[in-house]
């Protein structure tokens with residue numbers, strides 16, 4: 001038994017916003033109330049001044065297992081997640097082999113369970129080998145527990161192929177998560193196309209390369225009725241397209257990453273920092289402002305990290321040959337707290353929506369509420385802790401962070417997953 005005492009509980013799903021005690025028995029919440037007496041033998045967490053929220057859920061991470069375990073494994077990725085306050089992560093299928101069968105889904109779930117840190121929720125590929133040519137074993141993957149479908153890393157280039165995927169996935173009440181990129185426009189691009197790419201002499205990845213595919217996928221959503229989730233949206237016009245689709249009542253949702261909310265292309269300079277290279281690229285200050293507005297006003301639904309670990313030797317090279325991607329699990333919540341919540345731009349209620357409630361809805365995961373009977377997947381947050389982003393902060397295998405050196409305020413101190421206290425006072429159990 002675990003009793004969390006005196007935390008400020010925030011749960012917009014049931015209108016909770018005040019100081020409460022929460023008692024956990026086994027894998028579920030047993031009681032929520034004022035001044036609960038600690039039962040014999042219960043572990044007690046004194047949580048005065050902290051916030052308790054339904055477990056943070058990141059529906060876009062890359063754990064690289066199977067096939068690229070030198071970058072990250074399900075175990076090390078789970079450690080990074082728990083350390084960042086996440087109770088659930090959805091893993092992208094661009095592994096080797098690609099997760100495109102029921103067996104692939106089963107493997108990741110079993111491995112996640114064996115690690116026993118966070119809930120690992122595999123995303124199945126839309127097409128075999130993510131090649132965009134033939135349908136993957138979608139029915140089998142649903143039966144084994146796939147939470148969504150995506151060919152992340154690539155856009156599905158053929159509209160006809162994506163239409164078939166969406167027709168199929170719709171029957172299982174799952175969403176298709178689309179990495180929106182028209183390859184013929186972005187093929188050699190590495191940074192946003194514009195003034196900065198010209199000055200640095202790096203090939204450009206134009207905003208239109210993303211927006212054209214977002215527009216196309218919204219039309220396919222209209223055609224098929226399948227739930228469409230737009231991955232890592234990075235441009236103002238992209239957010240505008242989502243806003244318009246929602247106004248029409250289409251089943252469209254979208255996610256945004258901390259690096260696209262808080263960093264822009266102006267940071268790129270003659271140091272050619274490869275930890276500022278990710279897909280899609282950092283955009284203009286006007287784009288980041290529009291994304292911040294979108295995540296606060298409800299246009300964008302989820303904050304995700306797109307946690308994309310790469311080994312040091314892969315990133316310590318010329319900008320042109322470095323792989324795309326940055327890690328994010330340990331810094332996501334601190335960045336949101338520092339930049340949006342503590343500045344008053346985003347309420348705690350909205351933070352819980354974009355980091356827990358909405359991601360769980362998109363990935364069709366059981367809702368977690370701070371009430372009796374709900375799964376005991378909870379995150380305890382100290383909004384006042386100061387931290388600096390240094391290599392030591394990272395609990396996964398890699399620290400290819402775009403935020404190295406940043407000074408932030410607020411982080412998760414404790415993570416409870418299925419009633420297990422996996423992060424205790426900022427330390428992994």
Ligand SMILES: NC(=O)N[C@@H](CC(=O)O)C(=O)O
Nearest residue numbers: 062152153278279308324325
């Ligand atoms: N985002 C990235 O820059 N990289 C991702 C792939 C992806 O999300 O597109 C990766 O797997 O490394």
Ligand SMILES: [Zn+2]
Nearest residue numbers: 152153179231
């Ligand atoms: Zn992607």
Ligand SMILES: [Zn+2]
Nearest residue numbers: 092152153306
């Ligand atoms: Zn990704």
